Amino acid sequence: xxxxxxLIAEYFPVLLQGLIVTLQIAGISCCIGFILGTILALMQTxxxxxxxxxxxxYVIIIRGTPMxxxxxxxxFLLPQLGIHIPALWTAIIAIGLNSAAYISQxxxxxxxxxxxxxxxxxxxxxxxxxxxxxxxxLPQALRTALPALGNEFVTLIKDSSLASLIGxxxxxxxxxxxxxxxxxxxxxYFAIAVLYLILTSTISFLVARLEKRMNIHAQD
Amino acid sequence: MLKIKHLxxxxxxxxxxxxxxxxxxxxxxxxxxxxxxxxxSTLLRILNNLETIxxxxxxxxxxxxxxxxxxxxxxxxMVFQHFNLFxxxxxxxxxxxxxxxxxxxxxxxxQAIAHNLLQRYGLLEQKNKYALQLSGGQKQRLAIARxxxxxxxxxxxxxxxxxxxxxLTSYVANNIQQLANDGYIxxxxxxxxxxxxxxxxTVYLMSEGSIIETAQSQELRNNPDAFPRIKRFIAGDE
Numbered sequence: 001x002x003x004x005x006x007l008i009a010e011y012f013p014v015l016l017q018g019l020i021v022t023l024q025i026a027g028i029s030c031c032i033g034f035i036l037g038t039i040l041a042l043m044q045t046x047x048x049x050x051x052x053x054x055x056x057x058y059v060i061i062i063r064g065t066p067m068x069x070x071x072x073x074x075x076f077l078l079p080q081l082g083i084h085i086p087a088l089w090t091a092i093i094a095i096g097l098n099s100a101a102y103i104s105q106x107x108x109x110x111x112x113x114x115x116x117x118x119x120x121x122x123x124x125x126x127x128x129x130x131x132x133x134x135x136x137x138l139p140q141a142l143r144t145a146l147p148a149l150g151n152e153f154v155t156l157i158k159d160s161s162l163a164s165l166i167g168x169x170x171x172x173x174x175x176x177x178x179x180x181x182x183x184x185x186x187x188x189y190f191a192i193a194v195l196y197l198i199l200t201s202t203i204s205f206l207v208a209r210l211e212k213r214m215n216i217h218a219q220d
Numbered sequence: 221m222l223k224i225k226h227l228x229x230x231x232x233x234x235x236x237x238x239x240x241x242x243x244x245x246x247x248x249x250x251x252x253x254x255x256x257x258x259x260x261s262t263l264l265r266i267l268n269n270l271e272t273i274x275x276x277x278x279x280x281x282x283x284x285x286x287x288x289x290x291x292x293x294x295x296x297x298m299v300f301q302h303f304n305l306f307x308x309x310x311x312x313x314x315x316x317x318x319x320x321x322x323x324x325x326x327x328x329x330x331q332a333i334a335h336n337l338l339q340r341y342g343l344l345e346q347k348n349k350y351a352l353q354l355s356g357g358q359k360q361r362l363a364i365a366r367x368x369x370x371x372x373x374x375x376x377x378x379x380x381x382x383x384x385x386x387x388l389t390s391y392v393a394n395n396i397q398q399l400a401n402d403g404y405i406x407x408x409x410x411x412x413x414x415x416x417x418x419x420x421x422t423v424y425l426m427s428e429g430s431i432i433e434t435a436q437s438q439e440l441r442n443n444p445d446a447f448p449r450i451k452r453f454i455a456g457d458e
Contacts, residue, residue: 123269124268124269124296125322126318126370131322139308
């Protein structure tokens, strides 16, 4: 048989260690991306042209360069700036900042899809701008953006494997380590692929459940 | 008493409102009648600080009305043509959210106020439904209840029957009449001539931004020939 399940069982604790690190990278990057992405989206939809230009520039730079280059840049640049942090955190920050650019555009589309009438109703009732955004616009924008956000989170999990290239012992890196010891690349990459698939499928399933729950009140 | 004097509004070179002057007493209804684009909705939007004016003054009970602060003083309430309810919130939350966030009521106080308002408008059984799940008539009532929650002195209704089944027009007319009976100054913009037949109001026929004829609804019903422009509009000739 091509796949050696005994080998997978033997090295499963090592893969599990990598999986935990992958979850750390994905989870924290996701939070950074979501919070920063929301702030960037609000800046871009504000009436301040300077904020709009800043966000547009940020998005052009992040979307126009490979994530691997961004990770390497962070990895080599931060020490030059006197910032010495573990490679794990360098990867988390780089992936989070990258994700923020994409998430900002998803949330911006969600905000744009909210009709002018919602802003006007809030204004007439005397809501402050902050409360209008927090209680009326963002909840509706996020509901609209949820499918695209789910896709972005799945992409983020897969992109976390790039952290292996700066030495972070996440799932892919641990797989490479096992492969170099056992020389059974097919078994190792099969096991890694299955674990990534379980992670991404779980996220897709949870997002679909959330989407259904949020849309349930749209059904008569 | 609401007094509007020489109100003018232009978009670039196009005159939207041309020297509008009128007075509406407390507990009375002013109904602005006219085709689409004659400026009647713009007038209501100006009173809610959703549009600016070029010139003119507005007074309420003898004091000038500052349109810039009108949303924070809650002097005017608005029922929008398409209701603009918060569809992601329940019926009850549509009422309690402005109470809690704007008027700083406690959740218990807000729920008590919402309970009374929803009961009055026959929506108590729907309180846990989302606004999106309501029928047109229910949405209309919720929109009125939401406008009333801020305790304004003036209520504006923009095309209140346009999104409704014709059967519901009488029901809506009763609701509007009740607002006036409760002491609100009620301003209605409509092109629905059925509505004016059911209200005790002052009718202002508008054309190209100007009020071209005014009539008391009772006089109009008794002697339509005395108001030829309104009569022609009702007949569909204007």
